[in-house]
Amino acid sequence: MPVRILALLAVLCLPLPAQAQARVAGKIELAEGIARIHDKERRERRPAVGEQVFEGDAITTAPRAELHLRMADGASFIVRERTRITITAYVADGGDGDRSLIDLAEGALRAITGWIGKHNRANYAVRTPLVTIGVRGTDHEPTHLIQGDARGAPGSYDKVNAGLAVMSSPQGSVEIPANKAAFLSPGGVPPQLLAAVPDFFKPGRYEQEFTARARQLERALDELRKGRVDELLKLKDGKLNLPKAPTGDELRKGFGNLFKR
Numbered sequence: 001m002p003v004r005i006l007a008l009l010a011v012l013c014l015p016l017p018a019q020a021q022a023r024v025a026g027k028i029e030l031a032e033g034i035a036r037i038h039d040k041e042r043r044e045r046r047p048a049v050g051e052q053v054f055e056g057d058a059i060t061t062a063p064r065a066e067l068h069l070r071m072a073d074g075a076s077f078i079v080r081e082r083t084r085i086t087i088t089a090y091v092a093d094g095g096d097g098d099r100s101l102i103d104l105a106e107g108a109l110r111a112i113t114g115w116i117g118k119h120n121r122a123n124y125a126v127r128t129p130l131v132t133i134g135v136r137g138t139d140h141e142p143t144h145l146i147q148g149d150a151r152g153a154p155g156s157y158d159k160v161n162a163g164l165a166v167m168s169s170p171q172g173s174v175e176i177p178a179n180k181a182a183f184l185s186p187g188g189v190p191p192q193l194l195a196a197v198p199d200f201f202k203p204g205r206y207e208q209e210f211t212a213r214a215r216q217l218e219r220a221l222d223e224l225r226k227g228r229v230d231e232l233l234k235l236k237d238g239k240l241n242l243p244k245a246p247t248g249d250e251l252r253k254g255f256g257n258l259f260k261r
Contacts, residue, residue: 022054025090026071033065058086075114076214083107094229099123108143112214115225128156131169138163151200155185159201167191
């Protein structure tokens with residue numbers, strides 16, 4: 001076996017540097033229908049229950065599709081049908097630097113906030129092409145409809161189920177209390193509360209199961225946050241039982257076994 005091939009195999013066996021690995025943002029708890037995820041490098045994969053989603057992932061759902069995500073800070077998301085989102089930023093280390101930024105290009109999202117929405121409210125936002133939505137410990141449903149969508153008039157919406165949200169644009173802002181919805185059209189007027197919640201805000205097929213799981217997580221947020229902090233402290237102190245990288249002798253022995261006939 002030529003030396004240069006052995007050298008190449010050795011390089012391929014080395015662990016990737018930490019900075020090359022995308023930050024875990026959450027995991028998939030339900031995958032229904034046709035959906036696609038593209039990472040920062042535009043590599044495509046199909047979502048599957050139990051798999052992770054990462055900072056920088058772009059998620060697209062087809063008609064009648066739905067994804068449920070459990071995020072790293074204990075938040076719970078539903079990505080509804082005909083929706084395009086990007087997990088632009090997601091840091092859940094239990095400190096002041098935690099942040100959540102979701103870009104909603106089209107469609108509908110339900111978000112029950114985790115410890116970022118509870119302890120780092122200024123660092124939580126859902127952003128559409130028209131507005132930025134912030135929260136105060138909230139269960140809300142940001143929606144952005146484009147021209148021609150049969151669900152409703154084009155523009156950005158948010159319905160609040162619990163807590164409070166704030167919809168902001170260059171034209172102004174509006175607070176959205178529980179059981180109310182707000183709207184901003186592509187025109188130049190400020191966002192405004194609606195007299196009635198639009199009919200397209202309706203629960204999906206798995207809404208009850210989603211809500212039950214999310215409420216369980218809500219009750220454990222502080223414990224989850226503390227666990228994350230403790231995990232990082234152990235990692236910093238070298239106390240986690242992480243797999244060791246192979247030594248040079250181990251690599252040479254492994255290659256020898258590999259090429260034995």
